Amino acid sequence: MPVETPQIFHGDGRASENPADFLKSFNRAMRQQTITDSTDKLDAFGDYLGTSSQAERWFKALQSKDKATWNAFVIAFEKRWPPVQIAEKTRAEYEKELLEHILREEDVGKKKTLYDRECWTHVAWAMKTLQLATDAGIEQSTSMIWQVRSKLPDIVKDLLKDEEYTKWEEFTKAVTELKGSRLVEKQEQYLKQSHELKALRADLARVQTRAPQQNPIAALQSQFNRMSINPTTPPTLPTANNTYNRVPAATNRQNAQPMYNRQPATTQQPLVVTEEMKTMVRQLVQTMPQHPDSAAGKAAYRAQLAQWNARWGENARVTQETGYPLKPGTAAIASSECFACGTHGHNGRDCPLPPNHEERLTRKEAAWRAIVSKTLGAYNRATATPISLVMSNGYEETQLEAWIEEIPEQQGKADGST
16 A cells, blocks of 8 residues: 655645645545554644645644644634535536537547556547436436437447437447447548548549630530531432431422431440450449448549549540449449449349439449440459348328348349349
8 A cells, every 4th residue: 555645735725735635645644654642643743734834824823722632623724724615517517518528530449548547439438428427417318318429420320229228328338339449440441531532622623623614605606516507408318328308398499498407326336345445444443432321432422423524524425434433322333233223133124213213323323334244244243242222102102212221141132234
């Protein structure tokens, strides 16, 4: 047991000393030295007072009746230096402190010292949170649990089960039981996504700086220049090149109306897969990774779309040279997924989603998924997380709801769209 050594007491109100604590320290020292007699204790007391201090002057001027017994001396001491009455916090103040007790994103997965022991920061946060809830008198209720939970970092909330906590002990226990190693892993993934998002935004800013905005009048002028109106072209029969001519019914040349030539759209050439094309597509898949279905992932996806539109144009056609960003939360590319909705279990021809449903993929993403599957095959089929499309009818038969969720691995996946 360490030897108790009371600090010199001055009694002048300095911040470094507390009269009540000094008296307790002096009593502990006397017990360690087996000094119990009142006279002996009073004789020793003067040795712990600062020379010429207020405390020493008071002690020397003390009347004999106040030194008759140790108890009488303690009463006189506490009368001269009464114990400080602390300002008790109200429940509202404890609740305010509870809301301000924040676990910062950058502290997740780190360690700190608590009660002379090293622990994870989320464990220390949970213990302090339970203490504040107890001080506020709400530890046995659900009051403010979800307000505090909403302020947790996304990394922690993603690992917590979405349960209805009935009291604060259940909630803080769930946080305490999170594995620190798992939080470290999630933190590394989060930081990597943040760096990627920052790089994408920087690239987008550079692209927007370099790309001059087209004058809308010039764009209209260009469209008019591409239109063909030939009032003097004589009517002709369809030829072998599939040129269709529309002419007025009147045969009077004086009343002939202008004739418009309509050329059919250029026939799309079949996709010929070469080794060079495989390499190009594989590189595009790697440079445009699919982000997770989280707040950071969705922001990164929006940045990818903005970068793609800035580079290729919103009306550009998706090819093996352009690639296209993948919607978060959908199936991995080239995993036998449906090209219409991005889930497993059916192909594009049998997709149950209506054509204009919000969960359907855009035509550009569907085209990119088809190109990758055609070029590289379903190389992700064995390792991809199974994604299922869940359909549900609302209260009205015309109200159809759908959402995407992961399904157990053993259910497998059907062939993708063609």
